[in-house]
Amino acid sequence: xxxxxxxxxxxxxxxxxxxxxxxxxxxxxxxxxxxxxxxxxxxxxxxxxxxxxxxxxxxxxxxxxxxxxxxxxxxxxxxxxxxxxxxxxxxxxxxxxxxxxxxxxxxxxxxxxxxxxxxxxxxxxxxxxxxxxxxxxxxxxxxxxxxxxxxxxxxxxxxxxxxxxxxxxxxxxxxxxxxxxxxxxxxxxxxxxxxxxxxxxxxxx
Ligand SMILES: [Zn+2]
Numbered sequence: 001x002x003x004x005x006x007x008x009x010x011x012x013x014x015x016x017x018x019x020x021x022x023x024x025x026x027x028x029x030x031x032x033x034x035x036x037x038x039x040x041x042x043x044x045x046x047x048x049x050x051x052x053x054x055x056x057x058x059x060x061x062x063x064x065x066x067x068x069x070x071x072x073x074x075x076x077x078x079x080x081x082x083x084x085x086x087x088x089x090x091x092x093x094x095x096x097x098x099x100x101x102x103x104x105x106x107x108x109x110x111x112x113x114x115x116x117x118x119x120x121x122x123x124x125x126x127x128x129x130x131x132x133x134x135x136x137x138x139x140x141x142x143x144x145x146x147x148x149x150x151x152x153x154x155x156x157x158x159x160x161x162x163x164x165x166x167x168x169x170x171x172x173x174x175x176x177x178x179x180x181x182x183x184x185x186x187x188x189x190x191x192x193x194x195x196x197x198x199x200x201x202x203x204x205x
Pocket of ligand 1: 159160165176177181
């Protein structure tokens with residue numbers, strides 16, 4: 001399965017396994033842990049060494065996440081968005097402006113590297129010294145790439161009971177983000193059908 005930083009960012013709001021929703025970025029400590037877990041995805045854009053989130057970086061990342069989730073909601077529409085924040089989505093034009101503004105905070109220059117015996121590779125050279133700005137801008141660029149790429153059309157909000165995840169459909173008929181969600185959704189449908197059958201059997205005809 002492929003991993004996209006934008007999807008990983010959106011997925012920090014998730015089902016807690018008990019019917020509620022939990023936020024991996026609720027604290028600066030949790031945010032630091034999340035950034036470290038993304039190290040591979042963001043390696044090209046971050047300075048070496050560990051990046052520790054403070055409250056300011058945490059709130060900037062969660063604000064960026066709000067804009068990403070609002071644009072994910074737009075991408076899956078007219079299907080319903082994730083229920084986690086469906087009632088308090090940032091307006092799409094505001095989300096777009098915020099995403100672009102965060103991406104614009106880091107001036108970058110495309111560079112090509114082509115070592116003998118290896119394939120040419122493109123990378124972005126940064127003129128930004130602040131690692132927090134680099135991280136934010138890298139996440140924003142990743143979201144721009146994601147939403148303007150072919151995977152946008154495969155983006156779905158999982159419709160399983162209680163699930164709040166967005167996911168990228170990897171095969172034609174996939175309806176749920178993971179097999180356990182499919183099992184839960186099928187069980188719920190089965191239960192509903194049985195209840196309807198019982199209801200109609202006691203309704204006088
Ligand atoms: Zn799911």
